[in-house]
Amino acid sequence: MARGKAKDGDGNWKKFIWNSEKKELLGRTGGSWFKILLFYVIFYGCLAGIFIGTIQVMLLTVSEFEPKYQDRVAPPGLTQVPQVQKTEISFTASDSKSYEPYVKNLEKFLKDYSADQQTENIVFQDCGEMPTDYKDRGPYSDAQGQKKVCKFKREWLENCSGIQDPTFGYKDGKPCILVKLNRIIGFKPKAPVNDSLPAEVMAKYSPYLIPVHCAAKREEDADKIGTVEYYGMGGYSGFALQYYPYYGKLLQPRYLQPLVAVQFTNLTYDVEVRVECRAYGQNIQYSDKDRFQGRFDIKFDIRSS
C-alpha cells in the first residue's frame, strides 16, 4: 500500500505486478529489487547493531546489584498469600475442592520456609527468636561474596504453618492468610512511634517491630470478623527489623522475607466480609491511588454449605 501504485487502474496493475517488457516485478527489475533489499538489509542491520550497542552501553551503566532509581517502587506495598485470580478468598469449608487452590498456593509459598530448606549455614544465619535491630551486611557488591540470610522458622506461624493442619484452617472455615511486606533493596522500615497505633497493636509492642494489624474495612462489618489470631516471630504480629535491609536477588538469592500469619477464626459465613490489613511504620505510607501501599484489603466469602 505504501508503494502507492495500486490504484493505476484498468488492468495496469497486472502490468505492475509483472511487466514482461521491462522484466519488472512490482515496478522494479530483479537487479533493482536486489539492490533495494540489500540496502534495507544493511540499513536495518546497522540499526539493529546500533540498538543492541546502545542497550549494552546502557546496561554497563546500570549496577548488577541495586537499581539506579527506586522512586517508583518505594514506599513498599503490602501483599498477602494466597493469591488466586483476585484479592478474594471464597470457599466452602466442607468442600476440599473449593479451597484447594488457596492451600496449594500457601503450601508452595511456604516451601522455602521449611526447616529442611534452611540447613546450609553458609547461606543462613540464626537471627534469634525475638525482634532486634537491622543487620547491615556491608556494601551492595559481591566483593565479599554472597550475603547471609536470616532464618525464618515455619513453626513460628503455628496454626498457619501448615505443619499440623495441611489445610491451613480452611477445612474448619478458619482461613489463614500470610502477610508480607514487598521486598525493596536497601529499604529499612522504621518502627512506628507509639501513640499513632491502634490499642490492639500497642498490646504487644517492640521497638524492633513493624506491626501488622487487620480490621474490618467498613465499620458495619466490625462485628462480622470475629477474633483474629496473629502468628509471627516470637509471637509478635509484625515484621522483625533484623530481616532488613534486603540485598537483592544476586547477593541474597534465598532471602526469606519475614511473614505474619493471620487467622480468622470466627468469620461470619455466607456474607462478604472485607478486611483491611495494615503495616505500621514511620516510613510506611498509605495512598488513595495505590491501595496496596502499606496495606491491602481482602474479601472473604465463606459459604456454610
Add this chain to the structure above:
Amino acid sequence: LSASELEEKYGTSINKGLSSSRAAEILARDGPNSLTPPKATPEIVKFLKQMVGGFSILLWIGAVFSWISFGIQFAQGAESPFDNLYLGVVLALVVILTGIFAYYQEAKSTNIMASFSKMIPQQALVIRDAEKKELPAEQLVVGDIVEIKGGDRIPADIRLISAQGCKVDNSSLTGESEPQSRSCDFTHENPLETKNIAFYSTTCVEGTATGIVINTGDRTVIGRIASLASGVGNEKTPIAIEIEHFVYLVAGVAISIGVLFFIISVSMRYKILDSIIFLIGIIVANVPEGLLATVTVSLSLTAKRMAKKNCLVKNLEAVETLGSTSIICSDKTGTLTQNRMTVAHLWFDNQIYSADTSEDQTSKYAQPFDQSSPSWTALSKIVTLCNRAEFRPGQENLPIMKRVVVGDASETALLKFAEVILGDVMSIRAQNKKVAEIPFNSTNKFQLSIHETDDPNDKRFLLVMKGAPERILERCSTIMINGKEEPLDSEKAEAFQTAYMELGGMGERVLGFCHLYLPENEFPDTYPFDTDSMNFPTSNLCFVGLLSMIDPPRSTVPDAVSKCRSAGIKVIMVTGDHPITAKAIAKSVGIISATSETVEDIAKRLNIPVEQVNRREATAAVVNGMELKDMSLQQLDDILCNHSEIVFARTSPQQKLIIVEGCQRQGAVVAVTGDGVNDSPALKKADIGIAMGIAGSDAAKNAADMVLLDDNFASIVTGVEEGRLIFDNLKKTIAYTLTKNIAELCPFLIYIIASIPMPIGTITILFIDLGTDIIPSVALAYEKAESDIMNRRPRNKKKDRLVNEQLAVYSYLQIGIIQSVGAFVTYFTVYAEQGFLPSTLLGVRVDWENNAINDFEDSYGQEWTKYQRMYLQWTGYTAFFVSITIQQVADLIIRKTRRNSIFQQGLFRFQYWFVAVPFAILIWVYDEVRKLFIRRYPGSK
C-alpha cells in the same frame, strides 16, 4: 419580424399591452422574472459531510470502539475503565473540532448566485390594459410592452419595437465596454449581435426605447449564463485531490496494519476486547490528526502573504492550485492591458513616430518623438482643439493619467496626450475660442470645429477636423510636410496608405487630422457659421497627420509573461476583441514571441495560400471565435497541443468555457482570468479562476477563487511562486508528520508481539499529534524557497504527487524506524534504571497488567504493586514522548530542505543558540527560589 407579426407571436398589442388577467396566466406558467438560485445543500448536510470526510470516519470508528470497550469494562467492573471513555471523548472532540474548522472554511466560500440576483432591476414601466404601470420587474411576463430610458436597467430580454438614440452597455454580458446603439432593425442572425434586442441586466446608457419582452427569468441570456456558471461543477482542486490521495494512503496503511494485528492478537489468544483496544491504538497512531488543520493553517498563512501582494485568495486550496498551473487563459482588456486608450503612434512629415504608452507618463520630455517640426505644432493644435473631452474639475493634484475625463475613450486619450505634452489644454482652448462645431456622428465619420486663433494679429478662423483617415483624406487637397503645404499627389497618398495600413496592422485605432485657415476676406470676424447648412468649406483641406491609439499593455506584463514562460506555464489570450488588435497586444507582451509566426504569417512570407502551409511549422496561432464555432473538439485539441502560443479572439462566454475544457482535456491545470459576468462560467470551470478586483464585476469575483486587487497580471506570477512554495513546504510538513507515525505505531506492534509493558499511551500519541507537532509543522510552511522554483516546470498532476512512494518509504521505513529505535532505547533505559532490565520485560504483559498481582518481581528481586508499575509505565510514556519530540527536532531540521544541504540553506548561526542559556538558567533558579518561599511560608499572599 415586423411589429404586427410580433404582436401576433406573443399575443399582445403594442399600444395596449397585455391584459392583467392574461399576464397573470403567463406569470403562472413561466414563473416570476427572476433568476432561480441554485439548490443549496442544507447547512447541516454540509456540516455532517465535514464530520465524516477524510480521517474523521477512522477516528469515529476509534471513538466508538473506545466507548464500546469502556461499556464492557465498566460492566465487568474493571479497575480503570475511564481511560477508554476519555479516549473516546478526545477522539470525538478532535473530529468535531477539525470538522467545525473545515466547515467554517467552506462556509466562507461565497455563493455565486447572490451577485446575479443583485443585478435584477427593481421596477419596470409596463403597458398593461392600455395603461402605463410601474411594476416590480419580477412580475414581467413574455409579451409585456416595456418602456426603457437612459439609466435604466433592462428588466428582461427585450425585442425593441421603437427606439430613439438608444444605447446599451453590454459589458456585463459580453465584456465589451463600448456602449452599443440599439434600434429596431434586425442586423444579425446571432441574437447577441443583432441590434434590436436588449438584454436583461444590461444598462441603457442613453435614449429611450419600447419593446416586447421575449424572455424572462432563467430563459434570458444572462439567466442562461448564470445557470451555466452554477451548472459548472466545482472542480476538485489539485491540493484537495492530493490530500484525498494522502488520506487514502494513510487510511489504507492504518486499516491494513490494524486489521492485520487484530488478527495476530486474536490468534495470539488476546481477549477480543484487548484486541479492539490495540486496534484503536494502531488507528490513532497512524492517523495524523493534526495534519489537516496544519495544512489549512499553512494555506491560510500563505493566503495572507499573498493578500499583501494584492492576490486575495477566496478559496484556500486555490493557493496551491495556482502553483501547479500549467496554462493561464488570460483576458486581454484590463488584465494584460491598462484598459484605457492611449496614443501610441503618430504619423506626420511622412514618418511614423511612436509615443510613450507607459502607465505613469508625466512630462513631454518622455515622449520619444521629434517635437520641433512645425507639422507637429499644427497637429497638436488640431488634437487640442478638435476635442470635446474635458477633465472633471478639482483634479489638479492628480497625475494626468489618473484624472477622470468626461468624454469617450479616444477623445480621452487625445486629451491626456495633449495635456502631457502641451500643458494646460483648457487654457489653450480658451485662447482659441470655438465658434462652431459639428460633433462626430456615424454617417459623416468626422468631427469638425472652427476656432479663432490665439494670435491677435491673425484674424483668420481655423477650421480643424479629425475622423476616419480615409474620409479625412478625401476632403484634403494638400498635405503638410515640414510645416509647408504641398499638393497631395498620388505618391503622397500612397505614403499615407502605407502608414495607415501599418498602424492599422498593429491593431491600433487610427484617426486622421486636417485643418484649414479660412481666408479673412471671405470669413470676417462676424461671419455666421451655421453647422446645419455647412456654410463653410469642408473639402480641399490640408492634411496634417495621423494619430493611432491603442489600449497599451501594462508595463509589468511582458516581464510577467516571460517569467511564466520560464516557469513552464503557457499563457493563452482569450478576448472578445478583434483578432488584429489581440495579436498586436499578444506580440507586444510576449504571448506571441517575436520570432514565432502564425500560419497566416508564414503564408504571407512565403507568398503561398494559407492551405499549403505546414501547420506544424507555426508555433503561434490566432483563432477567431467564428472559426472556433465550426471546430470539432479534436481540432481544438489539435490547436492547443501543437501551438505553444495561442490567441483566441472574438470569443463568446460559451467558447471561453470550451477553451478551458479543451485545456483541461490536455491534463493541464488551467487558470482563467476575467472580469465580466461573461467570464464567470469559465472562471468557475477553471481549476483556478482569477477575477480582477478593480474592473471585475461581482459575479466574476464570486465565481473566482482568487481576486487580483490591482488587476495586474504580474501579481499572478507572484501567486504562482507562492503556490509552488507552499506545495514544496506542504511536502516537507507531511514528511515531517508521517515520520513520527512509525514511532507511534511501533510501540503497539512490539507491545502485541513481545508482550512488553505498553511503551506509549493512545492519549500521549494524540498529545504529540495535536500538541507538540503542530507548531513545527506550521513553521515549515514559512520555509523559503530552495532553488529558483520559478524555473521549474509546473508539476505533473499525475506524477508529482504530494505524497509519493519515495516520501512515504523514506519517512516510514527509514527515518521512522530510526526514530522508533531511538525511542525504544529511551524506553528500555528508563525501565532498566528503575529495576526492569530489558530481558525481564519480554513477555511480562499479562502479569504486568494484572490488577491482582501486587508483588510483581523485577530483575533485582524487588516487588512492585500494580499502581507502582502503572506509575513506571507512565514514566515510560513520558520518556517515549520526549524522545519522539527530541527526534522530531532533528526531523524538522532535515525536512527544512529537500535537496540543499541544511548548511547551504543557512541554519541559525550556531553561537546564537547559547546566548539565552544564562537566562534560561535564571528562570529556573528564580522559580526554584519562588517555590522555596512557597514551601517556607505556606498560605502567605
